[in-house]
Amino acid sequence: MSTNPFHAPPPSDRDTLAQPPDHKSQWVRFNTARRYATNHLITGLAVLSTVLVIVPLVAILIYLIYMGASSLNLDFFTKIPAPVGETGGGMANAIVGSGIVLALASLIGVPVGIAAGVYLAEFGRGKLLAGAIRFTADVLNGVPSIVMGISIYALIVKPQQHFSAFAGGVALAVMMVPTIARTTEEMLATVPHAIREAALGLGVPKWRTVLSVSLKTASPGIITGCMLAFARVAGETAPLLFTAFGNQFWSFKLTEPIAALPLQIYVYAVSPYDEWHRLAWAGSLVLIVMIMVAVTLVRIYASRGVLKGAS
Amino acid sequence: MPPAVTNFVAEAAAAPEGAPSPIRQFLNARGSGGTADGVFKGVMLLCGLSIFGIVLFIFTILTVNSKLSLKQFGFHFFVHSGWDPVSGDFGALPFIVGTLETSLLALAMAVPLAMGVAIFLSELCPAKLRTPISFVTELLAAIPSVVYGLWAVFVLVPLMRDSLGPLLFKYLGWTHLFDGYNFGVGILTASIILAIMILPIISSITRDIMLAVPTSQREAVLALGATRWEMIRTGVLRNARIGIVGAVILGLGRALGETMAVTMVIGNHPEIAKSLFAPGYTLASVIANEFAEASGDLYLSALIEIGLALFLVTVVVNAIARALVWAVTRGAPARTI
Numbered sequence: 001m002s003t004n005p006f007h008a009p010p011p012s013d014r015d016t017l018a019q020p021p022d023h024k025s026q027w028v029r030f031n032t033a034r035r036y037a038t039n040h041l042i043t044g045l046a047v048l049s050t051v052l053v054i055v056p057l058v059a060i061l062i063y064l065i066y067m068g069a070s071s072l073n074l075d076f077f078t079k080i081p082a083p084v085g086e087t088g089g090g091m092a093n094a095i096v097g098s099g100i101v102l103a104l105a106s107l108i109g110v111p112v113g114i115a116a117g118v119y120l121a122e123f124g125r126g127k128l129l130a131g132a133i134r135f136t137a138d139v140l141n142g143v144p145s146i147v148m149g150i151s152i153y154a155l156i157v158k159p160q161q162h163f164s165a166f167a168g169g170v171a172l173a174v175m176m177v178p179t180i181a182r183t184t185e186e187m188l189a190t191v192p193h194a195i196r197e198a199a200l201g202l203g204v205p206k207w208r209t210v211l212s213v214s215l216k217t218a219s220p221g222i223i224t225g226c227m228l229a230f231a232r233v234a235g236e237t238a239p240l241l242f243t244a245f246g247n248q249f250w251s252f253k254l255t256e257p258i259a260a261l262p263l264q265i266y267v268y269a270v271s272p273y274d275e276w277h278r279l280a281w282a283g284s285l286v287l288i289v290m291i292m293v294a295v296t297l298v299r300i301y302a303s304r305g306v307l308k309g310a311s
Numbered sequence: 312m313p314p315a316v317t318n319f320v321a322e323a324a325a326a327p328e329g330a331p332s333p334i335r336q337f338l339n340a341r342g343s344g345g346t347a348d349g350v351f352k353g354v355m356l357l358c359g360l361s362i363f364g365i366v367l368f369i370f371t372i373l374t375v376n377s378k379l380s381l382k383q384f385g386f387h388f389f390v391h392s393g394w395d396p397v398s399g400d401f402g403a404l405p406f407i408v409g410t411l412e413t414s415l416l417a418l419a420m421a422v423p424l425a426m427g428v429a430i431f432l433s434e435l436c437p438a439k440l441r442t443p444i445s446f447v448t449e450l451l452a453a454i455p456s457v458v459y460g461l462w463a464v465f466v467l468v469p470l471m472r473d474s475l476g477p478l479l480f481k482y483l484g485w486t487h488l489f490d491g492y493n494f495g496v497g498i499l500t501a502s503i504i505l506a507i508m509i510l511p512i513i514s515s516i517t518r519d520i521m522l523a524v525p526t527s528q529r530e531a532v533l534a535l536g537a538t539r540w541e542m543i544r545t546g547v548l549r550n551a552r553i554g555i556v557g558a559v560i561l562g563l564g565r566a567l568g569e570t571m572a573v574t575m576v577i578g579n580h581p582e583i584a585k586s587l588f589a590p591g592y593t594l595a596s597v598i599a600n601e602f603a604e605a606s607g608d609l610y611l612s613a614l615i616e617i618g619l620a621l622f623l624v625t626v627v628v629n630a631i632a633r634a635l636v637w638a639v640t641r642g643a644p645a646r647t648i
Contacts, residue, residue, distance in 0.1 A: 146570025235455025
């Protein structure tokens with residue numbers, strides 16, 4: 001066998017790896033194993049935590065739907081609450097009351113919210129003022145709803161000396177404005193500039209362009225954004241506690257205390273009567289279905305990524 | 312008699328203010344003048360400014376209405392722990408402690424899980440699963456507080472009283488955190504329901520922030536031979552850490568102000584207790600519970616002052632959180648609830 005180094009075959013990668021490892025490569029190998037083990041461990045933990053979160057949450061959702069569905073009947077939609085001790089009864093007055101309060105809230109909150117969104121998207125691009133408004137709207141979104149409740153109480157209920165549906169509507173309207181403004185802005189931002197330019201190029205004035213081109217193009221998204229805000233405030237209890245106050249009977253006047261679905265659920269949930277608990281479950285189901293519809297529609301209309309996490 | 316003019320430019324220049332040209336008249340009639348645009352912009356701006364107006368209004372009206380209590384107690388209100396409406400002795404310390412205790416406990420439970428969910432959703436999840444899971448998360452974030460409260464009253468409270476509570480006492484009793492009688496309602500139950508409520512919010516915002524990290528960052532780290540976790544740690548988490556802190560603080564803000572569900576399960580007792588089983592009280596729940604029956608101006612004004620404190624704290628917390636989240640997502644901010 002020649003010892004001539006030129007005759008020896010060149011060492012391949014496989015050969016080097018097959019060599020008995022020196023100290024350093026053993027460490028490298030150990031390190032690689034450790035890195036892969038960490039990788040698998042973390043992946044496992046992430047999957048585990050997702051399962052730990054999603055399964056109970058879905059279980060809660062299913063439980064709510066199940067309890068609601070088993071307590072819901074036609075009486076719920078047609079009758080007013082029965083006196084304590086009697087079975088039956090429904091939440092018809094609370095549903096109508098919620099409808100009245102929400103209609104008033106939408107009447108005030110939706111136009112103002114959309115207009116604020118139009119300012120942010122169409123007039124305020126890149127302006128400091130618009131940035132400040134945007135920021136304030138996001139901060140306002142995080143202000144607890146009970147604070148809105150006591151503010152409106154101090155503004156309307158206290159001077160008038162009585163609770164009223166009107167005060168409840170205003171409280172909810174104030175909560176709708178920042179949400180609607182932000183969704184409208186984001187929806188308008190998805191309208192291509194070329195469409196606006198085409199309208200302006202034809203000599204259409206700016207206000208007309210905004211109303212019949214930008215808003216019209218973005219309208220499905222804006223409508224669903226409004227629905228989402230609507231569904232959100234429909235479930236709000238805290239701002240209504242000291243404004244609409246609740247009512248066990250029919251009431252259609254804006255100047256009187258009025259029943260509302262979330263209020264009724266709260267009162268019934270903390271009451272000691274089984275019959276009332278049943279009605280509370282049924283009421284929750286109505287609220288949940290409303291929110292499910294709104295969230296689903298938003299997902300259908302909004303392009304992915306625009307309304308993520310909006311709720 | 313005016314001289315006959317044939318030059319249109321001169322005519323336009325010399326036209327009296329009272330008589331605009333027919334074209335101008337036509338345009339104005341269609342609303343194409345500068346006035347209509349100016350009015351429209353003004354109205355939109357006014358509605359935009361209404362958002363500032365709301366914040367100012369809340370601050371002003373709460374300050375004015377809590378003047379009585381602000382004057383009588385001063386700063387002492389926030390460090391004093393008496394709450395006796397009958398003798399007119401008011402201090403907000405038990406509520407502040409209760410709020411911080413429940414919120415921080417809820418964060419401690421929710422944040423690790425939310426991070427896991429966000430990592431799974433943004434980095435590991437098969438594309439087929441991503442949409443349904445994020446849909447469910449959104450749905451759960453939108454369920455009203457009172458419905459979670461209802462669930463907690465009828466499911467979580469009995470669970471806590473009969474199985475979870477005794478288990479905790481048996482294995483963690485040595486910490487003395489679980490002493491005293493276990494009613495089912497209390498600080499711990501409120502923290503758990505809060506954790507359940509803020510989990511979807513924190514995880515969906517964190518996911519948005521992680522998705523905002525450019526893919527090239529991930530590819531670069533992977534190309535250097537990193538494992539997936541190393542890629543997530545160095546390429547994603549390190550870039551997104553400011554925004555993730557923001558998401559957590561946003562969850563904190565939500566937990567601080569959460570009212571109905573907490574009111575229904577915390578037990579409503581104004582006392583600072585060492586045990587997590589003990590009933591407590593939070594800033595929001597004392598308002599919800601006692602405001603309607605507050606008799607006397609001082610009582611009412613003390614409750615409104617608590618509301619003012621809650622407002623200021625949540626505004627500061629949310630402003631910090633938003634600024635952090637915006638720093639990462641840059642103009643495409645994650646939205647919340």
